[in-house]
Amino acid sequence: MAKEILLTGDRPTGKLHIGHYIGSLKNRVQRQDQYNSFIMIADQxxxxxxxxxxxKIRINLTEVALDYLAVGLDPAKVTIFVQSQLPELNELTMHYLNLVTLARLKRNPTVKNExxxxxxxxxxxxxxxxxPVSQAADITAFKATVVPVGDDQIPMIEQTKEIVRSFNSIYEKEVLVEPNALLPEKGSGRLPGIDGKAKMSKSLNNAIYLSDSPDVIQKKVMSMYTDPNHIRVEDPGKLENNTVFTYLDAFCSDKVKLEEMKEHYRRGGLGDVKVKRYLNDILQAELEPIRNRRIEYEKQIDFVLEILKKGSQTARAVAAETLFEVREAIGINYFK
Incomplete structure (x- = not known):
């Protein structure tokens, strides 16, 4: 039985952080045997x-590739490619734009918020x-049936489905395939920044990166936002919006010990410093092998670029097949 096709990726605007890791990267590694995965560095x-x-994009393209390989994505199992190296995606976007109104684009909730x-x-x-139309081209070029997204990205998948239905209906051929959103499992969604703000990002300087050194990780963990009213050790503490415990929920595998710590913190007698040290130990253990692999790949940049080149060639061949079918359906394969 053929594997389902999965498409996912990241914009190369900076190094990837633990929010990316817990939200998507870790799952990609776990699923790389389950799906025929295309992983796109979305430079365009x-x-x-x-x-x-x-x-900025050129530099970070390599950084994202290093992070992919460091977390354990295997080029022998997944196809890692660069969006701009597939001109077929641009033509697909053009054809789809003819099927979407300006009013519909403006109504997309994700785009409106951004x-x-x-x-x-x-x-x-x-x-x-x-x-969103470009994303539809990315997804349909590979006939992806599975697209991992957060809740805020569901409107993008819905718009892709609309384009698929419109195309297949207008040209009376079932060329394109509707994708399904794969939502993150409970507890593996978006992590807040270390300052407690909802979004972790480079611009806010509130992220822990996969490439951070042990000293930098420790410094960031010890500065993390907790309960502002938990001033003395004996004070009862709140877990709600307490960033340290949010991170522990995501990374701590010893759930029994974690529940004991939460109860201790709630009733008082457990200081923030002790909890942060525990989180630091967990993050250091999780990130050390990732950082070490990244350092080794940094010594082989030509090899990393070759992986991207081969992956892009593989992906382009697949996209070209879909584009041929799209042109055939429209009736513009004039000189085939």
Whole structure:
């Protein structure tokens, strides 16, 4: 029985952090035997709001590739590719744009929220507005049936389904395949930043990166946001919005000990420093082998680039087959 096809990826706007790891990377590694996985470094999508700073994308493309290999993604099992190296995706995007109205693009809740967050107003790049259509091209090019996303990305999958239905209906051929969203398991969703803010990001300087040194990790953990009213050790503490315990829920495998610590913290008598030291020990153990593998791959950058090149060639061949079928359905394979 053929494996289901999975498509996922990341924008190369910075090194990947433990939020990426717990939210998606770890699951990708665990599932790389289960699915026929295509993992995309979405450089073109990153350029939609970084077009004036392409050097940022070029540098971080390699950083993301290093993080992928460091966490254990195996190029022999998954296809890691670079979005811009597949021109077929651009043509698919063009064909799909003819099936989507401007009003529909503006209604996409994910895009609306991101436009608001970035304060684009009238300076909104056209490429950013249409990136849900570009994502539809990415997904359908590989006929992916499984796309791991967070809750906030469900509207993107719905828009892809709409495009698939429109295309297949208009051209009366079942060429494109509808994808299904694969939501994160409970407890493996988005991690807050170490400052307690909802989003972990480089711009907010509140992330722990997979490549951070042991000293940097310890310093960041010891600065983490906890219960601001838990001033003395004997004070009862709250777990709600307490970043340290949120991270422990995600990374601690000894759930019995963790529940005992939570109860102790609630009733008082357990200091923040002790809890942070425990979290630091857990994170150091989790991240040490990842960091060590990353260091080894950093010594073989040419080898890493070759992996990306071969993966892009493999992915392009698949996308080209889909594009041929799309052209055939539309009736523009004039000189086949």
């Amino acid at each position: 999508q990153a350029l939609t709001d970084n077009a004036r700073n392409p050097e 436009i608001k967050e970035k304060n684009f107003n009238e300076s909104l790049p056209a490429g950013f507005l249409i990136y």
